[in-house]
Amino acid sequence: MANIQIKDLWMVFGTQKQVDQALELDETGVDVKEIREKTGATIAVKNINLDIEDSELFVIVGLSGSGKSTLIRCLNLLNHPTKGDVLIDGTSIVEFDKEELRAFRRKRVSMVFQHFGLLSHRTIIDNVAYGLEIQDVEKEVRHEKAMEAIRVVGLDGWENMKPHQLSGGMKQRVGLARAIVTEPDILLMDEPYSALDPLIRREMQNELLNLEDYINRTIVFITHDMNEAFKMGDRIALMKDGEVVQVGAPQDFFEKPANDYVSDFIADVDKTIILKARNIMKKADYLAHLGQSPKEVMDKLESLGFDYCFVIDKDKKYLGRVSRSDLEHSKDDTIESAIEELEPILRNTYIRGIWEKFENGDPVFPVVDQKGRFRGIISKDLMISALA
């Protein structure tokens, strides 16, 4: 896991002289297109600031040429930014020396491309194992790990084939297996599904959403398709001409589009079909931990004015709910015996399917991933505004 901070980031293509001229013109308010005509330099990424959280699925969306690829390539230094900084878990990567950069690319970050870039003369298993091979992992171990990754993406039985024997969707699975085999903290995906047929594409999207609960990585996912962005993203950054126009959860875009450009961009999106629990959930204001005493939790609830709260264990696993009235009568050392069951909502559930849960009077439900880890809450109010 890792968080990514992008700070005042610029990427300008051109000679040093062109770049200097372009930056100077930018200060006077000239737009990107005119700057390109006047100087020959392209401002592809312009003063971007983003905080991408640990194990978030963060989507960057925008029209072709808006700077998405340029930006994502700054995160593994395939592009060296002209100005600004990229921090991974607080450590700047832009000043990495050769050795540090090599280690970073091998161990912490992987990239999946639209064009799979598979090595055609190698078998699938040797394609997947490639990242381990360059780490000098011995053959037996790397094949074992490669097989595990191949199984995760659903390609077992195909490991001894060559790339040309696979369909586009399957090749994309190989690309994903290859990216996860080194167990990177960060997965960068540049329009991985844009070239696939709609049906396969949908299948791949759903698989990635499910897989994500198991691999638990920070994923930066690029697309030019707003529907895909809303379907995939915990949060989304919309880019235009190298700048971020709006960043937020899908629901934020519907509720308060930053400007007309955003409104136009989302006009054709049917949110009741696309939005999932994860897209509308909020963070819990307070969570109780298994080992806490009834009094401690009760006092906290009282001070917050809450009747109850959800309980997690040290691995963030969701356990149930405790109420003030139950805690009041508890004579135990910990809150464990006061926990009542309340079935959580899986975070990849579409919101149109969860409305009925609210019909029994419970106003707030916990949202979990497939491993049962607590991820957020959904209230009846959130549901109402999401469906509006």
Ligand SMILES: Nc1ncnc2c1ncn2[C@@H]1O[C@H](COP(=O)(O)OP(=O)(O)O)[C@@H](O)[C@H]1O
């Ligand atoms: N290596 C490069 N040299 C010069 N210009 C580039 C280079 N890479 C991208 N660009 C330009 O930067 C802008 C953003 O491109 P890109 O990041 O590929 O956009 P997107 O991925 O959103 O389609 C485009 O105008 C593109 O032509």
Ligand SMILES: [Mg+2]
């Ligand atoms: Mg691109």
